[in-house]
Amino acid sequence: MKADAQESQSLVLIVDDEPFIRLILRHFLEREGYQIAEAQNGIEAIKVFKQLHPDIVLLDALMPDMDGFECCTQLELLDRNKHTPILMITGLNDEESVDRAFEVGAMDYITKPVHWRVLRQRVKRLIEQSQLQQKLEAVNVELQLLATIDGLTQVANRRRFEEYFKQEWQRMKRDKCPLSLILCDVDFFKLYNDTYGHRVGDRCLQEIAKVLKDIIKRPGDLVARYGGEEFAVILPNTDTEGATHVANNICHAVRTLAIPHKNSQVSPHVTISAGFTTEIPEPDSDLEEMIYAADRALYQAKAAGRDRFVQNILLPRSINSR
Template sequence: MNHKSAESSLILVVDDETFIRMQLRMCLEREGYRVVEAENGRQALSIYSQTHPDIVLLDALMPDVDGFECCEQLQTIPEGRYTPVLMITGLEDQVSVDHAFEVGAADYVTKPIHWAVLRQRVRRLIQQAQLQKELEIANRELQRLVAIDGLTQVANRRRFDEYLEQEWRRMAREQQPLSLLVCDLDYFKPYNDTYGHQAGDRCLQQVAQAIGNTVRRPADLVARYGGEEFAVILPNTDAVGAVQVAEAVCGAVRALRIPHRTSRSDCHVTLSVGIASMTPVPHSSPSHLLANADVALYQAKASGRDRFVLHVSDPKTPEAPSPIFPAIS
C-alpha cells in the first residue's frame, strides 16, 4: 500500500489495556494510519457506528463484551460485514482460533505482538477490503449495464422479461392488479428513411426520456421492448390507472413536437399504445397479459394510430372498462 492510501485508512483499536492501546497507536501512526480507540467491546460498537473504520484490531479477552461477541455483533451492522477484523489474542489453542473465524474475524495475531507481522497483516487486510469494495462497485455497475438498453438508457428487453415475471408473481401473492403498456412509434420506418438512422436514434432517445419522465413511480418500469417499441410495467395499477398513464405518455411524446412529414396521422412523431390489465392468479404466467397488450396495440394501429386502446377480456364484467380509441388532437 502506498503512503497516500495508508494515510486515508482509519483503524479502530479495541483493547481494555491502556498500555497495549498506546503501543498499537504508536506503531500504526508511524505507518501513516489514523487511529481511534475503544477500551471495551460495547464502546467499540458505538465508535464503529460513528467512524466507520477501514479495519478493526480487536482484543479477544475483555470484560463485559469480549472480542468474540463484539466481532459477532459487528457483522450485524450493514457496513460491518465488509470491514475486516484482526483479532489480537493470547490464546493459540485450536478452539479459540476456530471461534475467532466463526464469529467473522478475517485474521488473528497472538500476544506478545510481533510488530512486523502485525504491520503486514494490517496492510494486507486493508488492501483486500479496498479491492473488495472496488469489485462490488464494478459488479453493481456491470449489473446496471446488463439491464440497460445502450441507446435509450431505459431498461432492456432482458430486464423487462425478468421484472414482468417478478412483479407478476408478487401481484399474484398480493392479489393486486398488474397493468402493461406496449407503445409503438407510428410510421417509424418512413421516419428513418426520410431523416436517416442517426435522426432515428435521436428520436428513440427523446421518446424514451419522455416516457421515463412521465412514468415516475419507483415500482414502475420503462423498457425498450424492441426496435421502436417501448413497454411500461405498472404494478398495483388497475385499468383506469393504466389508461391515465397511457394518456400522459402519448401526450408527452406529442409535446416533443418531433417533425415527421411522412406520418399519415400527423406531422409529428406519435405513439400507438396497447393497454392490458389483470390481477394475476398463482402458478400462472404473464404471457396472457402480454398477448392482450399486443392485441390492443394492433387495434390502436388498425384504428388510425396516434391513440391508445384498452384490451377488455370480458366486456360483460361490470368492472371492465370499454375499449378506448381516443384520437389525440
C-alpha cells in the same frame, strides 16, 4: 517511513481495555501512515464503528463487560456487506480461542507480545483484500446493470422486461392485485429514419425514453425498450383507471416533445400509439395471453388512426373460450 496514499486514507479502529496497549499500537500504526480511532471496550467500539466506519478493526479478545468475541459478533451484524476486516490481537493462544475467533467473524489473529513486522503485513494485507472485494462487487453490480439496460435509451432492455414481468405476474397472482401492461410504438418510425437518418432516429428514441421515465416514477413500475421503436411499461398494483391515466400521459407527452416528422401521415410531429390491458392474474391464466392482449390493443390503436391509446379488456377464460 513514507506511507503510500492508500494507507494514509485508511482508518484503523483499535479496541483494547489497556491504555498502554492502545498507545503503542497507535504510535506504530500512525508511523505507518494510518489514521487511528480508539475504543476502550466492546460497547464503545460498536458506537465508534457506527459513527466512523473504519477500514479495519484491531480487537482485543479479553475485555470486561463485552469481550472481543461478543464484540466481533455484534460488529459482523452491523457490517452487512462484510467489507470491514477484524484482526484479533490477544494473549490467548490456545486452539479453542483461535477457532472461536474465526467462528465469530475475525479475518485474522495474532498474539501478544505483538510482532510488529507481522502486524504491519497483516493490517496492510487485510485492508487491501477488503478494498479489492469492494471493487469486485462494484464491478459485478455494474455488469449486472449493463446486462439489463438498453444501451441506446438507458431504460430496461427486453431481457429485463421479461424477467420483471414474470416476477410481477407471480407476485400479483399471489396477492390477487391488478397488473397493467402498456405496449407503445412510435408512429411511422421507419419513415422517420428514412427522412432524417438513423442517428437522428436514435436521438428521437432517446428523447421518448426520457419522457417515459419522467412519467413512470413509482419505484415498482418499469419502462423497457421492447424492441426497435417499441416500448413497454409494466404497472404492478394498477387498475384500468390508473393504466388509462398513464397511457394518456404517454401519448400527450410525446406530442408535447414536438419532434418534427414531416412525412408522418397523422401529424407534423412524432407521435406514439399505445395499447394496454389490465388483469388480476389467476392460477390458470397465462402471462403470454396478457402480452398478446396488449399487443392486440396496440394494433387496434394503429388501425384506428395512430396517435392514441386503446384498452384491450381480457375476458374471463370461460367467455374467451366461447
